[in-house]
Amino acid sequence: MQLDFFPSRTLTLYLAKLFVMRIIAMLAVLVLVLMALDLLGSTGKILAVEGNGSPELWKYVSLRIPQLISRFLPYSVLLATLITLVTLNQNSEVIAMKASGLSAHQVLAPLLLTALIVAGLSFAFNESFVTKANAALKAWEGADYGLIPEEEGTRTNVYLTDGANIMTAATLSGSGNDITMTGVTWYSRAPNGMLSEQITAETATFADPGWRLDDAERFNVAAADSSVAGTLVVGQGLTLAQIELDSVDADGLGFFELSRSIDAYEAAGRRTSELRAKWWHKLAGPLSAFLMPLLGAVAAFGLARSGQLFVRAVIGMALGFAYFVVDNAALAMGSFGGYPPSLAAWGPFLLFLFIGESVLIRTEE
Structure with missing residues (x-):
């Protein structure tokens, strides 16, 4: 019994x-x-x-x-x-x-x-x-809490790196050459690692290579001076493949979708500890x-x-x-x-x- x-x-x-x-x-x-x-x-x-x-x-x-x-x-x-x-x-x-x-x-x-x-x-x-x-x-x-792009796969709080330089965006939507980012900030670093300038723009689109910022504003850190930069192309080292990898959100992906994203990270030689831990925790x-x-x-x-x-x-x-x-x-x-x-x-x-x-x-x- x-x-x-x-x-x-x-x-x-x-x-x-x-x-x-x-x-x-x-x-x-x-x-x-x-x-x-x-x-x-x-x-x-x-x-x-x-x-x-x-x-x-x-x-x-x-x-x-x-x-x-x-x-x-x-x-x-x-x-x-x-x-x-x-x-x-x-x-x-x-x-x-x-x-x-x-x-x-x-x-x-x-x-x-x-x-x-x-x-x-x-x-x-x-x-x-x-x-x-x-x-x-x-x-x-x-x-x-305002209007968001209607495209599927919209992501938020995007953080991208191009060598020592950094690009952040409030939202990222679309795929392939049609990717669009909003609320974009580009941080450029000097060779000594110090921040040299900050460029902000409402939108960024793929320029192949690089990302085109329209109506951009530049802030020079050394001179503490702001100026209108117009249209600029930055981040020429940021490829579409890197965008797809860096925009992975473990909380917004299912178990099997996240598994495929981890495989893509590992194939690219990227660190997967955080994603793998969340994958197991699912x-x-x-x-x-x-x-x-x-x-x-x-x-x-x-x-x-x-x-x-x-x-x-x-x-x-x-x-x-x-x-x-x-x-x-x-x-x-x-x-x-x-x-x-x-x-x-x-x-x-x-x-x-x-x-x-x-x-x-x-x-x-």
Whole structure:
């Protein structure tokens, strides 16, 4: 019986139903509260643009909600785990299950299976909706919530390098020879590495070679003097291939699209640590929902009348939130090259998997 993790179909469906309802409730509460708080800070910026009104606010909500669902679904699973297990413990249902011969693993098995299904749905939701919402919202924010180019593949906050020189753009749209950048700034450096001049322009188009800036303005750093430069061609070392590589946004690409972009980076001899870490995290992130029942399991066992149930719930919550802190820190270290990308994405997951399993085995003993 100990090796049969689902000895009772009725009990499995009962626990899974309880768990799913609480996950949905917790997720709805978190998304509604966080969306309301987000709107308090963003409404002024959106409505400050002439012509924006209620439709733009609803557009912002429609783009933000998928992001909030994706980010806080694991938190919802953690909170749902604690509420479910504490309720079962208080009602002596855990004692009844243990008395019938079920082990701690068998009690948790329906919750773990449900969490695994939730993780799979989360991955599919991220691929279908969240990546598109990320790309659209970043493009809109890059245009200061105003009109953005209609072309597909619009990117924002573009940063390009041509040797020691740097070009930045608020948005980049189009492909091939039809690429257009807006809100462009060109930083030219002297041979000693110091900034020599800054050139700004509303738009930049491909000049083959280089990029043509129309109605440009030049600022000479040494003379602290501004002048009208008219039409200029800069960045002759910036090729279309480099533009395509440097404009990759890991948050706006799906798992397989990002994989192809990483392959292109590696073929060009470019550094891929940050992209590779985020690529791995597209799997490890949703799978973190599977850990939550294991980390919150400490709240299920132990007598409720002992007065330590609240302490156990706090310990379970602390373990869950510790995972998210370590996960974010490891991902940041992986992006900067401090950790190998696979370790940055999977290290926290495996560490807390062992911690949760150790706590569960200790509880069962």
